[in-house]
Amino acid sequence: MAVKTVLAPIPGIFYRSPSPGEPPFKQDGDTVAPGDTIGLIEVMKTFNPVVAEVGGRNVKFVLDNEDAVMAGQPVCELED
Amino acid sequence: MPVTKILIANRGEIAVRIIRAAKSLGIATVQAVSKADHGMLAARLADEVVEIGPAHASKSYLSIEALLKAAADTGADAVHPGYGFLSENAGFAQAVDERGLVFIGPKAETIRLMGDKATARAMAMKAGVPTVPGSPGRVEGLQAARDAAEEVGYPVMIKASAGGGGRGIRVAHTPEELATLIPQASAEALSAFGDGGLYLERFIARARHVEVQIMGDGTDVVHLYERECSVQRRRQKVWEEAPAAVLDTATREKLCASAVALAKSVGYRGAGTLEYLYDDETGAFFFIEMNTRIQVEHPVTEMITGVDLVAEMIRISAGAPLLIRQEDVSISGHALECRINAEDAAKAFMPSPGVVSRLVVPEGAGIRFDTMLYEGYAVPPFYDSLIGKLIVHAATREAAIDAMARALDGLTVEGIATTIPLHKALARDEELAGGRVHTRWLEPWLDANPLDAAKA
Known part of the structure; x- marks a missing residue:
């Protein structure tokens, strides 16, 4: 079973949901399709979507909501 | 109460500015830093550094609890909030006061009164200061908004009572647009500011942004003349001037006197700014809101008046009376x-x-050049993008624009992209040189004058 990783495209603060109080874009265990938004990264007060370039099953986030993230750092893992 | 050691509850260039002012007064400084900010210039310059939490501002620079603990742990007897973050948070000012510490700014109740846009408007009307025609207070519900809009006249601006920084503002040209926008604006205001309250104002198409700097000691208030900040992008100021060249002497005196009257009516203490719209076509000015803190663009006022505003607000917070007399302030x-x-x-x-x-x-x-930068500094991605303010002072506006163009040529920041190319283009622009600007001037200008990375 291969594991695929979605990397942060930019540095900033990672958010799981579109806005506070709303459910996360994806729950752990969800299936992700290529092109799905799986989170947001706030860089200098601007919000940028984190888009999965690859799809997969059983998503597992390695970052918590509101974690600081550097560009290229893994955001979540997906199974084939 | 004497101030001997200030906790700086902010970061970036304003933290550096506050440390310089404190040093000039012989006051010790403690710099609060998030986990991501140990390398910042203010942390190098301060006498002490205290970590207040993780990178995320809501857990560090916006955490009242963390900041109060930092003040207690380091034995600071005063807190300077800078601008942004908790600077206009009445709860923070009150909490600082209740711990027996000095909040370097107005009293909590003044922040509460003037920080709410609708009550500030009401206070302005009471003090005889002209306001933009609008609803007398909050509009509760769509029908009340419709009635108020008929009274005010379309187009109207829908603003959040608790808003600021240009956020949550919408323009309705018709009752139908109003019906669509009111619920949206209320929901956005509720999520952004925790308060869905709205009010309406007449929309002035070619407005200039003019603001008056005041300083008060709780009894006396003086003004330090005005600034113009009409060059804005997405309602964020880009280029600021002092004085506002568009005003004649009589209008300037009337404008500044109105700001003093309003600030006196609330017993204002500390540095504050009253923002106005100036209608180019009629020469009328209207109060829009008050910022109960030091502002980003305070240096232009310091340059034309020779007053150190940050040092002055610290002195006053320690209980000293205002030393500046109005007759001593000149441009x-x-x-x-x-x-x-x-x-x-x-x-x-x-x-x-x-x-x-x-x-x-x-x-x-x-x-x-007021800045947080040094060679080798890593500008973190977590906070505001402001990294410096280039300020010039000359005998005339024309000479100042020339001086700015030369100063920009002498400013090099490598490793990151900056807005220096935009400012170089602005400094060469004839419309700006002619003073023919308003708050909606820059965005179409940017569309017409795309900045070419290669040319910069």
């Missing part, structure tokens, strides 16, 4: 400020955090 020459942001002006102002590999700062008479 000397003209000052400009360019806000330098870590954004790629040629690429839709995309944020550009990263390491500053090279920094060259222009020097000379009348040039000032």
